[in-house]
Amino acid sequence: MTPDFAMGQTAPDVSLMQAAIYAAAGMFGAIFFLTLLACFTLPIFFAAMGSMSLSLKVLQNFPDPIGKYSKLGGLVFRSLRRNLLRTALTYVALFVLTGMLTLIYGVVKSIGKLTAEKEDSQMVIMSDKFSIPSQMPPGYAASLKGVIRAMPPSSQPRPMIDEERSKKGIPASPLGAIRAEELDQLFRDDLDRDEASPNRRRFRALATEGLNENFMTWSFVGASLDPAKFTQENSLFLFALDPNSVKYGMMSEQGLNKEDLGDDNWDEMLRVIDTMNGDRRNIVIGEDRLKTIGKKVGDEVKFYSLNYKDITFECKIVGAFPTGSRMGNSAAMQYDYLDAKLGDYKKTKGEAHPQADRCLNLVWVRMPNKASYQALAAQVNDPSKFNAPAAKMETFSAVIGSFLEPYKDIFWGLKYIVMPAIGVIMCLVIGITITIGVRERWTEMAVMKVLGFQPWQLMGMIVSEAMLIGLFGGMLSTWFVYFVPLMVKNGTRAVGVKFTFFDNTNMPWEIVILGPALGIAVGIIGSALPSWNARKVKVSEVFAQVA
Amino acid sequence: MAIVEVRDLYKSFSRGTERIEVLMDLNLDVQEGEFVALMGPSGSGKTTLLNLIAGLDGPTDGTITIGGQEISSLSESELARWRTRNVGFVFQFYNLLPVLSAYENVELPLLLLPMSKAERRAQVENALEIVSLSDRMNHRPGQLSGGQCQRVGIARAIVTDPTIIVADEPTGALDSKSADAALDLLNLLRSELGKTIMMVTHDPTAAKCAQRIVHLEKGRLVGQDTITASALSPLEVSR
Ligand SMILES: Nc1ncnc2c1ncn2[C@@H]1O[C@H](COP(=O)(O)OP(=O)(O)OP(=O)(O)O)[C@@H](O)[C@H]1O
Numbered sequence: 017m018t019p020d021f022a023m024g025q026t027a028p029d030v031s032l033m034q035a036a037i038y039a040a041a042g043m044f045g046a047i048f049f050l051t052l053l054a055c056f057t058l059p060i061f062f063a064a065m066g067s068m069s070l071s072l073k074v075l076q077n078f079p080d081p082i083g084k085y086s087k088l089g090g091l092v093f094r095s096l097r098r099n100l101l102r103t104a105l106t107y108v109a110l111f112v113l114t115g116m117l118t119l120i121y122g123v124v125k126s127i128g129k130l131t132a133e134k135e136d137s138q139m140v141i142m143s144d145k146f147s148i149p150s151q152m153p154p155g156y157a158a159s160l161k162g163v164i165r166a167m168p169p170s171s172q173p174r175p176m177i178d179e180e181r182s183k184k185g186i187p188a189s190p191l192g193a194i195r196a197e198e199l200d201q202l203f204r205d206d207l208d209r210d211e212a213s214p215n216r217r218r219f220r221a222l223a224t225e226g227l228n229e230n231f232m233t234w235s236f237v238g239a240s241l242d243p244a245k246f247t248q249e250n251s252l253f254l255f256a257l258d259p260n261s262v263k264y265g266m267m268s269e270q271g272l273n274k275e276d277l278g279d280d281n282w283d284e285m286l287r288v289i290d291t292m293n294g295d296r297r298n299i300v301i302g303e304d305r306l307k308t309i310g311k312k313v314g315d316e317v318k319f320y321s322l323n324y325k326d327i328t329f330e331c332k333i334v335g336a337f338p339t340g341s342r343m344g345n346s347a348a349m350q351y352d353y354l355d356a357k358l359g360d361y362k363k364t365k366g367e368a369h370p371q372a373d374r375c376l377n378l379v380w381v382r383m384p385n386k387a388s389y390q391a392l393a394a395q396v397n398d399p400s401k402f403n404a405p406a407a408k409m410e411t412f413s414a415v416i417g418s419f420l421e422p423y424k425d426i427f428w429g430l431k432y433i434v435m436p437a438i439g440v441i442m443c444l445v446i447g448i449t450i451t452i453g454v455r456e457r458w459t460e461m462a463v464m465k466v467l468g469f470q471p472w473q474l475m476g477m478i479v480s481e482a483m484l485i486g487l488f489g490g491m492l493s494t495w496f497v498y499f500v501p502l503m504v505k506n507g508t509r510a511v512g513v514k515f516t517f518f519d520n521t522n523m524p525w526e527i528v529i530l531g532p533a534l535g536i537a538v539g540i541i542g543s544a545l546p547s548w549n550a551r552k553v554k555v556s557e558v559f560a561q562v563a
Numbered sequence: 564m565a566i567v568e569v570r571d572l573y574k575s576f577s578r579g580t581e582r583i584e585v586l587m588d589l590n591l592d593v594q595e596g597e598f599v600a601l602m603g604p605s606g607s608g609k610t611t612l613l614n615l616i617a618g619l620d621g622p623t624d625g626t627i628t629i630g631g632q633e634i635s636s637l638s639e640s641e642l643a644r645w646r647t648r649n650v651g652f653v654f655q656f657y658n659l660l661p662v663l664s665a666y667e668n669v670e671l672p673l674l675l676l677p678m679s680k681a682e683r684r685a686q687v688e689n690a691l692e693i694v695s696l697s698d699r700m701n702h703r704p705g706q707l708s709g710g711q712c713q714r715v716g717i718a719r720a721i722v723t724d725p726t727i728i729v730a731d732e733p734t735g736a737l738d739s740k741s742a743d744a745a746l747d748l749l750n751l752l753r754s755e756l757g758k759t760i761m762m763v764t765h766d767p768t769a770a771k772c773a774q775r776i777v778h779l780e781k782g783r784l785v786g787q788d789t790i791t792a793s794a795l796s797p798l799e800v801s802r
């Protein structure tokens with residue numbers, strides 16, 4: 017019921033076998049899609065080649081050496097045009113292979129980014145040390161805050177500076193201007209110890225604000241629209257939290273940040289947070305989930321909680337998380353509302369709700385650096401501070417790392433076996449095509465040698481043929497994978513439609529350069545052997561009758 | 564001094580452990596402006612000798628001097644450069660590049676030489692004029708007859724104004740009419756332009772176009788005939 021990924025706690029319930037099947041199915045789908053795309057881009061490929069050879073034709077009228085070399089270059093294009101089908105098939109194969117490589121690169125890269133330890137600010141998670149899912153008494157949040165407040169100034173989380181606020185569209189703090197230089201001056205361990213000093217007072221205020229902005233609690237609420245029945249179509253998973261946490265980027269790892277959402281969606285998100293703050297019964301649901309349960313923004317709904325027995329929520333849907341985003345299938349509510357409901361329960365039933373003492377599932381804190389995180393983790397792990405139940409503290413990347421642990425072999429295989437294998441296949445494809453081409457023209461090569469062409473000139477011509485196909489295959493493939501979603505995204509946004517599917521296809525930008533470079537490299541490597549053979553063609557053997 | 568001087572030439576190929584002596588103790592002089600035909604049974608080493616003179620391969624022993632340049636001492640890339648300037652090669656099967664037009668085929672060797680575009684154009688047009696194919700210069704080899712292709716081949720061989728023109732059975736693939744035209748052309752090159760020509764042929768009538776016939780047998784020179792004017796082809800006599 018609960019998205020494990022968001023919890024970062026339980027082991028994945030998809031088995032390795034299933035994951036492998038999904039991966040295989042995904043790959044076949046990608047190959048199919050890329051093949052279609054490749055065939056569809058064939059006219060572009062030929063048009064590009066045509067216009068290149070046309071511009072070479074124009075260049076032929078230039079004075080030498082430009083004129084001369086463009087004539088020789090023209091020979092390369094004509095050789096490629098000689099067997100159009102072969103050239104086209106090679107292009108398609110390279111397009112598909114580069115596309116596959118790009119997609120796998122994107123996946124591997126984003127996983128690498130997710131699990132990479134960041135040196136500066138550390139997103140850390142406190143959870144129950146032994147039980148899954150983690151369940152802690154709500155008091156742990158305040159205790160943890162106390163522990164952090166007692167830490168030396170340099171270890172305290174800092175409030176967001178004004179520059180950052182205006183960038184994110186967050187109003188200025190009531191504490192007045194907050195600048196990085198001031199924070200650097202105050203959040204130091206040699207700060208004036210006198211509690212009454214103005215520096216110390218200012219520090220206290222800023223540190224309190226900093227802790228609020230860098231602290232988030234999660235309580236998981238499972239709920240159903242129907243008290244008697246719980247199905248996929250009528251249920252909901254909610255994060256009970258303080259909506260303001262989203263503003264300060266505490267839900268960034270869940271995709272709720274300006275970069276992942278895009279400027280418009282982020283501004284909309286800020287508006288929704290304000291609306292949500294207006295009434296504690298307001299909730300936000302992911303667009304995908306809304307569709308599944310058949311509700312829309314503006315609806316009033318009544319939910320029956322599953323894990324908080326006998327508690328119902330009367331909510332109003334005031335916003336939606338974009339479809340396809342990591343929150344697209346989840347929902348968020350105010351922790352205050354859950355807290356109030358638990359209070360009501362105690363009032364009417366005369367005793368606390370059985371879950372009341374276990375309603376804190378996770379606490380997120382963003383610590384300013386690694387050292388401060390380690391110092392904090394040591395205290396959280398200390399059984400004298402948190403012992404009923406024992407708690408633990410880990411970095412988010414470590415949690416993700418352990419979540420991805422079972423798939424490690426698959427990722428390893430993708431990176432070190434599948435990706436190099438695709439590269440090798442690409443070289444072979446080009447190698448075979450060029451070898452056939454060279455064999456066909458064996459006598460022509462010899463003739464050119466007779467005319468006085470140098471071995472390296474023949475080699476260069478053949479390598480250029482391979483590089484051209486490689487370049488176009490690699491370039492068009494990666495450019496399509498990168499720019500088409502981007503164009504659809506911006507194009508549809510311009511006409512006011514939102515294709516959120518494309519909002520979430522974030523391929524690393526460097527593929528735009530890596531693709532063509534890979535194509536060229538593959539061309540060089542693949543044609544190395546056939547071009548070397550052409551270089552060594554023995555004219556006397558070709559023309560003497562060797563009986 | 565002869566323009567082609569072959570001295571004590573030996574050429575052998577080794578195939579596996581076997582050594583095949585193809586040319587043995589061969590001496591030959593060709594004068595500037597001379598038209599020499601090479602005849603001999605198949606496998607006697609005619610093509611091998613022609614290839615050596617054209618600098619396509621190096622001798623096992625002995626020296627070859629062309630126009631005062633001892634080519635047996637040149638490196639492979641020096642030889643390539645030397646060939647462009649000094650040798651025009653006419654092949655039995657024309658060996659034009661099918662993707663290039665007649666004009667471009669003839670122009671190809673000139674691209675390897677430092678010369679202005681205008682010079683290049685003039686030389687290509689002149690060569691095509693000589694072989695009377697000016698009206699076909701934009702045709703591809705596939706659009707030309709065998710005889711026309713061979714004439715393009717001859718134009719390509721003369722376009723760099725080489726020291727010698729070598730032709731390996733240039734009429735071997737042609738019908739008698741086209742063959743006559745090609746031979747006529749070679750003769751014209753010699754008589755009007757003073758070209759030095761060495762031609763391998765199996766056809767005795769073709770050989771009679773030459774001024775001298777050199778007979779080769781099992782890698783050795785076995786005799787020479789000097790053709791008197793009376794033995795020349797009627798075409799040549801009428802000129
Ligand atoms: N590169 C080579 N390697 C091995 N043997 C060779 C090579 N070139 C030629 N030969 C051998 O040298 C001999 C002479 O060959 P060549 O081609 O010169 O004969 P030819 O006189 O031109 O014959 P044809 O009239 O049939 O063209 C033949 O026995 C041939 O097999």
Ligand SMILES: [Mg+2]
Nearest residue numbers: 560561609610
């Ligand atoms: Mg021969």
